[in-house]
Amino acid sequence: MSTLAARAERAAAVAARHADAVDREGRFPEEAVAALKAERLLGLQIPSQFGGEGAGLTQIAELCSTLGHACSAAAMVFAMHHIKVSSLVTHALDSAWHCRLMERIAREQLLVASSTTEAGIGGDLRNSLCAVETTGEVFALGKDASVISYGAQADLILATARRNPDAATSDQVLVALLADQISLARTGEWDTLGMRGTCSEGFRLEARDVPVEQILPKPFAEIAAQSMLASSHLLWSSVWYGIASYAVDRARAFVQAEARRRPGQVPPTALRLAEVSNAHQAMRGTIVTALRRFEDAHGDADTIGSLGFCVMLNNLKVTVSDMAVDIVRRALSIVGLAGYKNDTPFSLGRPLRDVLSAPLMIGNDRILANTAKLLLVQKSSGQLMSA
Amino acid sequence: MNITQAIRDILGSNEAFAGKADQLSEDDSLFDMGLDSFGSVQLMLALEERFSVEFPDALLNRKSFATIRAIRDAVSTLVRQEAA
Structure with a gap:
């Protein structure tokens, strides 16, 4: 069993090798993320009873720094993934569906992305226009997500939305959407000065017939x-x-x-x-x-x-x-x-x-x-x- | 002086609660109903002015402002301390 630092260094070496190409071509750091998965670094924060390593934010921060030294885009993808995982670890332990999801993240090394930014709202995290529309035990969600970093590459997206179509814009829930439950139509490019590999493109996100248990219980x-x-x-x-x-x-x-x-x-x-x-x-x-x-x-x-x-x-x-x-x-x-x-x-x-x-x-x-x-x-x- | 009514009056001046502050139960979560960080700051400032108290840093958390009951408990304690 090699140390966490050694695993991070190996992943960082791969990231560094491809950093210039990722930047030049404005493409997703796929080699670095494959290395992060191979070193099993995407499930670090997941509690050990779900197959993770129960790492704290300080350990994740050290890895972010190691990766940032090698490839900014790969490091930011890793950071954004773990920001979402920290929400699950902190707030979803009383939800059976999300506990099974955490097991999957650890076992299958799923990459988690975030969808908060929305057309008409901008980057204001605490307001949404789109709303969860529940019918019986399933819901639908359509969101004009003007930015979803690595949305096209993620295995799972955690998206904010209003609790229901009558809710105030600040009365939001967070829903977990697996890549095979959604369609993403690209609506915006990510051709930027830097951080070109985060692929923070705009999408129209559509989800249908998603079980309501995938909505995180906490507001x-x-x-x-x-x-x-x-x-x-x-x-x-x-x-x-x-x-x-x-x-x-x-x-x-x-x-x-x-x-x-x-x-x-x-x-x-x-x-x-x-x-x-x-x-x-x-x-x-x-x-x-x-x-x-x-x-x-x-x-x-x-x-x-x-x-x-x-x-x-x-x-x-x-x-x-x-x-x-x-x-x-x-x-x-x-x-x-x-x-x-x-x-x-x-x-x-x-x-x-x-x-x-x-x-x-x-x-x-x-x-x-x-x-x-x-x-x-x-x-x-x-x-x-x-x- | 009715502290609960004063809290409802002040809440009513917040956009999220306009027209419905009197219908709130004492234990409704104000954050779930749209109270944001700036709203809670405005609420604190208004309460400080109205009751001539100052909320110490230890009370500047979400729990103190989560419900009308929590706010009333905090304000009552501060008003009592001020009087003592």
Whole structure:
């Protein structure tokens, strides 16, 4: 039995080998995902009684970082998959159908995608226009999903929808839809600056005659507050950390090569490297602190759903996404033209284009506006070593 | 001062509950009925102003604002502490 780190490294090596092609061709990182399945890394979070390994978010975060170092798109697919799995693990243990689903995810290494974004609603997670239409023991759902990352490649999609056609737009449920239960008609392309391999295309999603037991019993409002917000920001941040680390490693190698060429001198770029190393450590500290606070909460819904915790997670996302861009950009300025070119050992074009998505995926302004509202009632900034 | 009626009045000014705040039972889940994070912040601010209290951070969670009963319990406790 090899260690988790060794399994992750093997999958990351495959991802790294194909990262440039995935980016250039704007295609799904199929080799990397096949390697993740072969290493059985898609079922890690599933509890052991369902055939998984019961891994916590911290272990998943470490893997996101390892993969982010190799291929941003593969890492983001892995992160998004595990964000959805964390919703199942946290909220579906009292549903027999979803427990069997978790067994299947672990056994068959099913890839799980998410459909929240909708035409007319945009990226506002907590509102839906489409609605579950129940007839007896089955339901139908039609959704103009303007983005479903790797929707065409996923084995399973967790989609938000209104509870019924009369429900308010915020009265949502989460439904599990297997690939063979739905039809997806492509309505939008994913031809982007970076993160080209996530294939976050638009689709018209149609599902018919799906058993109602596939609707998660918990209201989506609870799922969003208690597992999705935390898992999204923690795992995305870890992917961005991996991308930033790759750039810092390139810059370090470049400075060291310069130092070897001129023994006895400290290259001028070394000072810039020291600055980047400083920012990189601060970024790491921010993520690790947030992961520790999450682990310390031990899944307590009141802590994780509290206003202070939400402010902390919002701040994590804004800080880390901005730092990631800054670090990669500074690494590029150290490496210079060798980083700007696409065919050198120091090329940083792909990671720079990829990381530019970080402040945009859930725009930082939208998150800051949400924090601003929460701060209207928060009373204290907490202690140094505790919340 | 009737705390429950004040809570219903304040809820009624929230879009999700306009016109139906008086029909809510004390144990209806406000979040299931569309109360979002900003709505609960607005509710807290209005309650703080109305009763001259401040919700401590420990009460700033979903449970404190899940139902009319939970809100009333929290406000009553704060009002008693203020009076003591």
